[in-house]
Amino acid sequence: MPDRIEFPKSIGFIGCGNMAGAMLSGWLDAGLPKDRVTIISPNSKTGPGDIAVERNWPEGRPLPEWLVLGVKPQKLAEVADWVRPLVRPDTVVMSILAGVTHGSLKARFPEAKAIVRVMPNMAVSIGKSVSTGYMPQGSDADIQAQTTALMEQLGQFYWLDSESDMHAATALAGSGPAFLFRFIDALSKGAEANGIAPEQARQMALAMVEGAAQLAAMSEFDPGTLADKVASPGGVTRAGLNVLDQDEALAQLLTETLRAATERDAEMAQEFS
Ligand SMILES: NC(=O)C1=CN([C@@H]2O[C@H](COP(=O)(O)OP(=O)(O)OC[C@H]3O[C@@H](n4cnc5c(N)ncnc54)[C@H](O)[C@@H]3O)[C@@H](O)[C@H]2O)C=CC1
Numbered sequence: 001m002p003d004r005i006e007f008p009k010s011i012g013f014i015g016c017g018n019m020a021g022a023m024l025s026g027w028l029d030a031g032l033p034k035d036r037v038t039i040i041s042p043n044s045k046t047g048p049g050d051i052a053v054e055r056n057w058p059e060g061r062p063l064p065e066w067l068v069l070g071v072k073p074q075k076l077a078e079v080a081d082w083v084r085p086l087v088r089p090d091t092v093v094m095s096i097l098a099g100v101t102h103g104s105l106k107a108r109f110p111e112a113k114a115i116v117r118v119m120p121n122m123a124v125s126i127g128k129s130v131s132t133g134y135m136p137q138g139s140d141a142d143i144q145a146q147t148t149a150l151m152e153q154l155g156q157f158y159w160l161d162s163e164s165d166m167h168a169a170t171a172l173a174g175s176g177p178a179f180l181f182r183f184i185d186a187l188s189k190g191a192e193a194n195g196i197a198p199e200q201a202r203q204m205a206l207a208m209v210e211g212a213a214q215l216a217a218m219s220e221f222d223p224g225t226l227a228d229k230v231a232s233p234g235g236v237t238r239a240g241l242n243v244l245d246q247d248e249a250l251a252q253l254l255t256e257t258l259r260a261a262t263e264r265d266a267e268m269a270q271e272f273s
């Protein structure tokens with residue numbers, strides 16, 4: 001468990017859907033007091049922790065110290081015009097938007113004290129994300145430290161030196177859970193095809209992945225070595241690994257998967273910045 005931190009006195013969320021909502025849940029669990037949070041979003045009535053969702057910044061409420069941008073990248077242009085007045089010289093803007101560059105955010109919110117990009121994943125809600133962050137060199141060290149502290153409440157956190165690395169980091173750590181969910185689904189369907197009842201196949205596939213991931217995380221051996229430890233010569237596992245390893249089928253598939261996601265993130269940087 002990370003140390004308990006001093007949360008900002010006030011945090012606003014512009015958009016609080018799947019991802020920003022999961023971050024907020026994680027922070028509430030980590031001790032962020034609800035009364036420091038303001039959520040603005042057009043659709044729902046309440047957000048995580050039953051916090052009321054507002055349509056506009058509530059009249060008379062002091063502007064937030066930190067403002068988390070949680071809308072889709074496609075919405076940024078539309079949202080920026082009315083969000084700009086909420087951003088003052090003492091506001092830190094945290095963006096979770098895929099692709100959208102620091103420079104573009106700076107151009108939209110020139111008054112901000114600092115702009116920080118972070119790329120979380122959905123496991124923030126259980127404190128198990130692996131997230132990355134980017135701020136240009138020479139950025140305010142205190143803000144960087146506060147960002148680290150905030151993000152470490154949600155799992156592991158790594159700063160990237162180069163913003164362009166955010167593309168590959170987003171593909172691996174941001175999108176990665178979706179790839180793994182597909183993998184679990186495929187394992188489950190494979191077991192079904194071999195006669196295991198669907199619900200049991202799903203539960204077994206999930207439990208196996210959870211156990212294997214924890215074991216790999218705790219092990220002194222790297223995953224490649226662990227795979228070989230499971231496989232007896234001429235045995236069951238080797239027969240399966242031969243399929244995955246034939247012409248490096250799985251390695252190639254995942255390389256292509258990550259390349260496609262990385263390239264899309266770079267494209268989005270052009271489209272939405
Ligand atoms: N879903 C994920 O696993 C991850 C998503 N992200 C980023 O998080 C951002 C949000 O993605 P999701 O949470 O998946 O989408 P989402 O659709 O669940 O959330 C977007 C939220 O923005 C709200 N919204 C729409 N128009 C708005 C407006 N004009 N003003 C205020 N709020 C508005 C929506 O009502 C919704 O609650 C994206 O920029 C995405 O790149 C980053 C990492 C992982």
Ligand SMILES: O=C(O)[C@@H]1CCC=N1
Nearest residue numbers: 098170171174175176
């Ligand atoms: O799919 C997306 O664009 C976002 C970024 C990473 C996860 N979801």
